Amino acid sequence: MSIPFSLSGQDMFDRWSMITLVKHHHETKKNLHAQDVYKLLYQNSFGNEHFLADTAMVRKYLQEELFSMDTTVRGESLLERISLDGEMVRVNLRPFRALNLDPESLVQVMFRSARETMPDTLMFYRQWNEFVALVEFDLVDFPPADVTRWNEQVAAGNIMPVRHSERYTAGNRPAYRVAHRSVFEAMVQMTK
Secondary structure: OOOOOOEOOEOOOOOOOHHHHHHHHHHHOOOOOHHHHHHHHHHHHHOOHHHOOOHHHHHHHHHHHHHHOOOOOOOOOOEEEOOOOOOEEEEEHHHHHHOOOOHHHHHHHHHHHHHHOOOOHHHHHHHHHHHHHHHHOOOOOOOHHHHHHHHHHHHOOOOOOOOOOHHHHHHHOOOEEEEEHHHHHHHHHHHO
16 A cells, blocks of 8 residues: 655655745645644644643544544645654544554554654744744735734743634644654554
8 A cells, every 4th residue: 555645746855944834835725824834833843742631532532533524625645744854744634544544553653753752942933933034025925914913922932732723724624633754654664
C-alpha cells in the first residue's frame, strides 16, 4: 500500500520559508484567518501535549471522531505540513480512515510525539513576528485588523491553545491530530 506523504507535490523534507508555509495553507484551505495561522504556529512550537491530559479520553475521542466525521470532504493529504522543516504535521483523519490505518497506533504516535516535542516559546514569537511582517509588507493577504487583534494577544504574552476560526471550521471541517512526521512514518512502516 502506498501512503501519500507529500503535499501538493512538495517534498516533506524540503525546508520552507514562512511565506511558503503561509501561502500553502492560504491556497489549500478555505477562509484562513490570522487565528488559524496562530493555531498552526502554536501547534508547531508546542505540539499536542495540551490535548493529551487523559489517555482514555484521547482514545475514546479519536474513535468517536473517526466514525462520526463528515467523510464527504475530499482532496486532503494524509499529512499536512505545519512546520518550516516538515517535521511537525497534522495527520488528517479522513485519509487516515480511508487507508484503514490503526487508531491505537495513532494514539501511540500522539503520545510519543508529545514526549519528543520541546515547547519553544521563542520560536513561536519569532515565527509569529515573521508572519506579522509578511502581512505588514503585503506579502500575504490577511485583514490587518484581524492580525492586529491577534498580535495584541501575543504581545501581551497570552500564548495558549485556541480553536480554528469559525469560518475556517465551516469551510474545511478540520479533523486531524498533530504529530512528528518521523514518528508517524515509523508507525506506518511497522503496521504495513
